[in-house]
Amino acid sequence: MYNTDKEIDKTNLTNMEAGIEKKEAVQITAVMEGCMDEDVKVGSGVIKIGLAGSGVTNESGGNEELYPIQYRKLMKKVSPYVDSWMKRFAKKNGVAAYTTSHPACGAGEAQGIKESDLIVATKQNAHENGIEYAGHLEISSEPKNLGDKNLEIWFTRKGGPHTADFFILTTGGGITRSEKTTVEGGHAAFDISADWVKDALDEGLARRDAVDILVFQLKLGYAIAHKIAHKIGDVSVFKVFNGNRLDSESSRVNADVVNESVEIAKQEIEKGNWKKAFHH
Ligand SMILES: [Zn+2]
Numbered sequence: 001m002y003n004t005d006k007e008i009d010k011t012n013l014t015n016m017e018a019g020i021e022k023k024e025a026v027q028i029t030a031v032m033e034g035c036m037d038e039d040v041k042v043g044s045g046v047i048k049i050g051l052a053g054s055g056v057t058n059e060s061g062g063n064e065e066l067y068p069i070q071y072r073k074l075m076k077k078v079s080p081y082v083d084s085w086m087k088r089f090a091k092k093n094g095v096a097a098y099t100t101s102h103p104a105c106g107a108g109e110a111q112g113i114k115e116s117d118l119i120v121a122t123k124q125n126a127h128e129n130g131i132e133y134a135g136h137l138e139i140s141s142e143p144k145n146l147g148d149k150n151l152e153i154w155f156t157r158k159g160g161p162h163t164a165d166f167f168i169l170t171t172g173g174g175i176t177r178s179e180k181t182t183v184e185g186g187h188a189a190f191d192i193s194a195d196w197v198k199d200a201l202d203e204g205l206a207r208r209d210a211v212d213i214l215v216f217q218l219k220l221g222y223a224i225a226h227k228i229a230h231k232i233g234d235v236s237v238f239k240v241f242n243g244n245r246l247d248s249e250s251s252r253v254n255a256d257v258v259n260e261s262v263e264i265a266k267q268e269i270e271k272g273n274w275k276k277a278f279h280h
Contacts, residue, residue, distance in 0.1 A: 043152020
C-alpha cells in the first residue's frame with residue numbers, strides 16, 4: 001500500500017483557512033479515470049485521473065463543431081496510452097485502476113452519445129484498453145460508494161450549469177480529494193490529466209498529439225463551462241498541480257507539455273478563436 005505525506009488535513013478547517021497545511025498520511029485505495037468534469041468527485045483514498053468523457057469517442061454525430069471528428073480520432077488514439085500509463089501507476093501503488101462514466105457528460109453529449117449508450121461505450125472502451133469499468137456515477141451531494149468495490153466516487157451536479165471557473169492540469173500522478181479541495185480553494189475546477197504524457201512519448205506517441213489532446217480538452221472545457229471566461233486574463237485559469245507521485249523526470253516532461261498546451265490555449269482565447277457552447 002502506498003502512503004503519502006503530501007495530503008492536507010481537510011477536517012481541520014481552521015488550519016485550512018489560515019493557509020497552514022497540516023500534513024496527514026492518506027492511504028491510496030484506487031486510481032480512477034473519470035471525466036474532467038468538476039462534479040466527478042472521489043473519496044479521500046482515490047486518485048482521480050481526469051480525461052474528457054473518460055476517453056470515450058463516437059466517430060460521427062452530435063456537435064461536430066464542439067467535438068470535431070479529428071479530435072475524436074485523436075482521443076481514440078491517445079486514450080490507450082493514458083490507460084496503459086494508469087495501469088502501471090496503479091500497480092506501482094499496489095491498487096487497482098478503474099474507469100467510470102457519469103450523468104450529464106458534456107464530452108458524451110457533444111458526440112451525440114446518450115447516457116445509456118455512454119455506459120455501454122465506456123465499458124467497451126475499458127475492455128479494449130484492458131481496464132476495469134467501475135460503473136456509472138450516482139448523483140449525490142454526499143460522498144457515495146460506487147458499486148460493491150468500496151470505491152468512493154460520485155457525481156454532485158443535479159442539472160444546472162457547470163460551476164468550474166478554472167482548470168487543474170495534473171503532472172505528478174493525478175489528484176486526491178483533499179488536494180483538489182485545497183487547489184480549488186472554494187471554487188471548482190476541471191481536472192485534466194497530463195500524468196501519462198512522458199510514458200506515452202516514450203512509447204512512441206508524437207509530442208504534437210499529446211499537446212493537441214490537452215489543448216482540445218481545454219477548448220472543450222472552455223466551451224461548456226461559461227464561468228471560465230470570466231477569469232480569462234488571470235493566469236490562475238490554468239493551474240498546474242504536481243502530486244509528487246511520479247519520478248521528477250516524468251513530472252518535468254509532463255509539465256513541459258502542459259505549459260506548451262496552456263500557451264496555445266491562451267493565444268487562441270486572446271485571438272477570440274474559442275467559443276462558448278450551450279450545455280447544461
Ligand atoms: Zn463528462
